[in-house]
Amino acid sequence: MKATYLATAGIAAAAVVLTGCSGGSDSGGGSEAASCTNTIVNTEAPQVTVWAWYPAFDQVVDQFNNANDDVQICWTNAGQGNDEYTKFSTSIESGSGAPDVIQLESEVLSSFTIRDALVDLTEYGADEVEDQYAAGAWEDASSGDAVYAIPVDGGPMGMLYRQDIFDAAGIEVPTTWEEFEAAARTLKESGSEAVIADFPTNGRAFNQALFAQAGSEPFVYDSANPQEIGIKVNDEGAKKVLDYWDGLVKDGLVATDDAFTADYNTKLVDGSYAVYLAAAWGPGYLQGLSDADPEAIWRAAPLPQWDAANPVQVNWGGSTFAVTEQAGDKELAAKVAMGIFGNEEGMNLGVDAGALFPSYAPVLESDEFATKEYEFFGGQQINQDVFLDAAAGYEGATFSPFQNYAYDQLTEQIYAMVQGEKDSGQALDDLQASLEQYATEQGFTLK
Amino acid sequence: MALVTDTPHRQGGQKARSSASRNRARNGGPRIGSHIFLLILVIYFITPLWWLTVASTKDTAGLFGGSGGPLWFDDEFHFVSNIQGLFERQDGIYWRWLGNSFLYAISGGVGATILAVLAGYGFAKYDFRGRGAFFGILLGAVMVPLTALVIPTFVLLSSVGLVNTIWAVILPSLLSPFGVYLMRVFAQEAVPDELLDAARIDGAGELRTFFQIALPLLRPAIVTVLLLSVVGTWNNFFLPLAVLSDPLLLPVTVGLNGWQALSNAGSGGEALWNLITTGAFISIIPLIIAFLSLQKYWQGGLSLGSLK
Amino acid sequence: MATTTAPTSSPSAEASQQGKHRPDRNYRRRQRWGWLFVAPFALIFLSFLILPLLFAFRMSLFTNTLASGTDFVGVDNYVKAFTDPIFLSGLGTVAKFALIMIPAQMIVALLAALVLDNLATWASKFSRLMIFVPYAVPVVIGALMWGFLYSPRFGPAADLFNLVGLAAPEFLSQDNIFGSLVNIVTWQWAGYYMIIIYAALRGIDPGIYEAAVLDGATDRQIAWRIKIPMISSSLVMVVIFALIGTLQFFTEPQVLRGVAQGAIPVSYTPNMYAFSLAFSYSQFNYASAISFALGIVVFVFSFIFLFLTRKQSGLK
Incomplete structure (x- = not known):
């Protein structure tokens, strides 16, 4: 630490020399409110800094600040996903600079709890609000008895499809993966320019969700016992699903484009894919792109199943609010984390202006949300038809404390498989080996 | 540093050098081959920027498949509305x-x-x-x-x-x-x-x-x-x-x-x-x-x- | 390396100064002014380079795994780095880039500069500027732009190749990604190198090759026998810039990875590996070691290159 002091002195000197009389304006970093994107309504009240990238979040913040006299949100959009995590990570390492409350996707929560960066919210009354949230989303935000975040939005999965392309090829909407494969063949034989869907090698959480539908449980991890982890990424469920998609890829029935690139977006809207296997936030995303082709007719249906008699619902994505260990007033921060979207006004704003799929039960289970008609889907009530069932059936998942590494490796292995370098079983076995080795190197005991 | 030991000579040389002497050093005539080579280079270096210029006049739909193709303007000209978008x-x-x-x-x-x-x-x-x-x-x-x-x-x-x-x-x-x-x-x-x-x-x-x-x-x-x-x-x-x-x-x-x-x-x-x-x-x-x-x-x- | 040769020119300068002044107290006292001139820079240099470097070096001597605490391990991280297949394969990748990309840039830059040096038409002046213009585009913006251009649907490649009746290659596939990256870098930097080389060529006194012209030497002979040898030290410096930049290759593949995650793995180059170790996997200590290990490699390669070209560069 000696280096730090020396450096501090050096920098302080440099700063004084170079900035001259600038002193006084900066309050000294840390979790002090430096500058907020929003306007503070009640300047007397203590402020809680929040990092988040939700669409239309400015409205939600204003609503919160107007409704609360005793606390104010000071909001910053510190970047989307990994950009924000990079900053958070740097702040954790250097011991300062993190906000009080931070938006994190559920899948990265363990990656931060293992670094002691997040506060267990049960101390601050989180367990009392458990029944206000969808069970699966709550499960994703907790680990054992601890609750590390308050769920905000989820991504229960469904299938968005092009009715016009299906009709042209004479395809019925598939309800099982068997029917899905048959539909893919029919589509190809019909001479259509479209393939049935894309199987992105960089699908990460998407791929993992598909595996989970066949019963794959890749990780066993409880943050109460942080040195132990169970890894089984090559279990039966995962192998079954990847083998299925490998077959589709080899037969040329699906595309293998990287997801969410400009190119992928083009293909999503120009009829290159007949189906978009999507999470509940997918419709909002699709609408943002869709003005390219007014002829397209989109509809939503439940995700195909392996066993129609025993449907399994899965989730792709979803985010939460966590309280950081660097928070000045953790109790107040916890109050904000629970309060931002934990009321109908806030959540409704998120749903209407930000196209979020809520985890907050009073909104999720409201008639208004269920019967909401989506013009883009020809007036279909897609929540009632598809996503509410998917959300209700989702039971939660466990993520590893090195989820980013696991996803990066998954991408590499699936890419190698798609390139024909190895078969699906080998890809998953190699993934298992690399994750086991990594976990051991990182000091974990394998269960 | 040793690298620049000849700098003084060169500065002298530069002053002495007139365009006439340089012209004599060349063996005259417009050089077709050289110009074609340059033309190819210019096209290579400029095309991406041309694409960007054209792209800035399109809306999202136009970018994904407008009437003009990637390298020409669409019928609709959205540069002004894009600028407005940047303001909004x-x-x-x-x-x-x-x-x-x-x-x-x-x-x-x-x-x-x-x-x-x-x-x-x-x-x-x-x-x-x-x-x-x-x-x-x-x-x-x-x-x-x-x-x-x-x-x-x-x-x-x-x-x-x-x-x-x-x-x-x-x-x-x-x-x-x-x-x-x-x-x-x-x-x-x-x-x-x-x-x-x-x-x-x-x-x-x-x-x-x-x-x-x-x-x-x-x-x-x-x-x-x-x-x-x-x-x-x-x-x-x-x-x-x-x-x-x-x-x-x-x-x-x-x-x-x-x-x-x-x-x-x-x-x-x-x-x-x-x-x-x-x-x-x-x-x-x-x-x-x-x-x-x-x-x-x-x-x-x-x-x-x-x-x- | 220049590091060691920099001071070598001072003894002679010193000697000549001492010859004039003798090392009297005035002379000695005056030399302290040097520190005053250097001091502002030294302050910044210490604050933002040396101290962070020391700090990072110290970090690299420790290990901190996810599940256990921080331990002092000495040079273990470096031993690990130089036996780490991922780091070594990253080094292999940048070595391959160095072998292909640097010659590609140099050939384009040198040819363009030689052609431009022979011309004085408005077209040549215009070309000179246009070739240089990509240098004014920030690297990140340039890489984002090429990401668009390489997209089969979004970009113009399909149209251009259709003109000559060919199918556009898949620029972002595993097989082609290498060439696609070489192209981005060449596009971005060749113009800058061209200007440096061109400036050096303009610095040659034409009188030197006027005789050769009178003897009927062709342009090619003059370029090869007279011009290139005369600007060899500029060429060496340009290659050194390119070499250091290539071994630290980061921004372009990192940005392009956004549209080609399969073809460009997170650890594609050593610098990307260090970045992902630090920011995606929270292994700051090992990431520091990887960065320093890369620094050592850069230093060694630059040194070898300068040693091999010591005649051309004029360095002893």
Whole structure:
């Protein structure tokens, strides 16, 4: 630490020399409110800094600040996903600079709890609000008895499809993966320019969700016992699903484009894919792109199943609010984390202006949300038809404390498989080996 | 340095050289082959920028498949509405980013140049204790990749409360070891010791000698170092990405990259392609204009400062 | 390396100065002014380079795994780095880039500069500027733009290749990504190198090759026998810039990875590996070691290159 002091002195000197009389304006970093994107309504009240990238979040913040006299949100959009995590990570390492409350996707929560960066919210009354949230989303935000975040939005999965392309090829909407494969063949034989869907090698959480539908449980991890982890990424469920998609890829029935690139977006809207296997936030995303082709007719249906008699619902994505260990007033921060979207006004704003799929039960289970008609889907009530069932059936998942590494490796292995370098079983076995080795190197005991 | 030992001869040669002598050295005639070669090069170097220009006139739908194809304008011309979009999106934050880039590039560039001129002169004209060692460390330090520095720099800045302020970007960009190196090399050749000694004999102090004798002689190299540091700071990406969290402080490179991430994100993402292409187009205009209008200065500067 | 040769020129300068002044107290005292001139820079240099470097070096001597605490391990991280297949394969990748990309840039830059040096038409002046213009585009913006251009649907490649009746290659596939990256870098930097070389060429006194012209030497002979040898030290410096930049290759592949995650793995180059170790996997200590290990490699390669070209560069 000696280096730090020396450096501090050096920098302080440099700063004084170079900035001259600038002193006084900066309050000294840390979790002090430096500058907020929003306007503070009640300047007397203590402020809680929040990092988040939700669409239309400015409205939600204003609503919160107007409704609360005793606390104010000071909001910053510190970047989307990994950009924000990079900053958070740097702040954790250097011991300062993190906000009080931070938006994190559920899948990265363990990656931060293992670094002691997040506060267990049960101390601050989180367990009392458990029944206000969808069970699966709550499960994703907790680990054992601890609750590390308050769920905000989820991504229960469904299938968005092009009715016009299906009709042209004479395809019925598939309800099982068997029917899905048959539909893919029919589509190809019909001479259509479209393939049935894309199987992105960089699908990460998407791929993992598909595996989970066949019963794959890749990780066993409880943050109460942080040195132990169970890894089984090559279990039966995962192998079954990847083998299925490998077959589709080899037969040329699906595309293998990287997801969410400009190119992928083009293909999503120009009829290159007949189906978009999507999470509940997918419709909002699709609408943002869709003005390219007014002829397209989109509809939503439940995700195909392996066993129609025993449907399994899965989730792709979803985010939460966590309280950081660097928070000045953790109790107040916890109050904000629970309060931002934990009321109908806030959540409704998120749903209407930000196209979020809520985890907050009073909104999720409201008639208004269920019967909401989506013009883009020809007036279909897609929540009632598809996503509410998917959300209700989702039971939660466990993520590893090195989820980013696991996803990066998954991408590499699936890419190698798609390139024909190895078969699906080998890809998953190699993934298992690399994750086991990594976990051991990182000091974990394998269960 | 040994690298520039022939500089004085060359400067003499340059003065003596007339366009006539140069013309004689060439064997005349418009050269078809050379021009075709140049034409191919120009097409190669310009086509991407042409694409960007065209793309900035399209809306998102046009980008994904407009009537004109990727390399020509669509029937609909959306440049103005894209500009409007840049003004509307988050209250015109894009223009704020552009302004930040200017602020960082100019203050960082000017500051780095001042420090480099002083230091280069000091290294070149004074034989102070530790000079050799310092200069050696300076050159060796350039070899270490910047990724190694981000975390410690963040720690240091945060310990003095400068993280997430403009100083977090400006102060580190004052560092231009390469600029010092250029200035030293140049000052060694372009500022004769005899001239300095003469000034001293006339009773001028060291500072006055520097300002009145040395500084004017260093002017060409100053322009070059200024240009290189302005470009360097304008390009800055990694450091601001790490040390700034307030979107109002970002430079345009980081801001646009953030929009790209937002467009590439699935959950909670928004497709902003037309704003990205238009924003990128506008952001490269200032430097291109600066280069084109200042070419007289930097072309001369580069020939002197870039080690011949 | 220049590091070690920099001071070598000073003894002679010193000797000549001492010859004139003798090392009297005035002379000695005056030399202290050097520190005053260097001091502002030194302050920044210490604050933002040396101290962070020391700090990072210290970090690299420790280990901190996810599940256990921080331990001092000395050079273990470096031993690990130089036996780490991922780091070594990253080094292999940048070595391959160095072998292909640097010659590609140099050939384009040198040819363009030689052609431009022979011409004085408005077209040549215009070309000179246009070739240089990509340098004014920030690297990140340039890489984002090429990401668009390489997209089969979004970009113009399909149209352009259709003109000549060919199918556009898949620029972002595993097989082609290498060439696609070489192209981005060449596009971005060749113009800058061209200007440096061109400036050096303009610095040659034409009188030197007038005789050769009178003897009927062709342009090619003059370029090869006279011009290129005369600017060899500029060429060496340009290659050194390119070499250091290539071994630290980061921004372009990192940005392009956004549209080609399969073809460009996270650890594609050593610098990307260090970045992902630090920021995606929270292994800051090992990441520091990787960065320093890369720094050592850069230093060694630069040194070898300068040693091999010591005749051309004029360095002893």
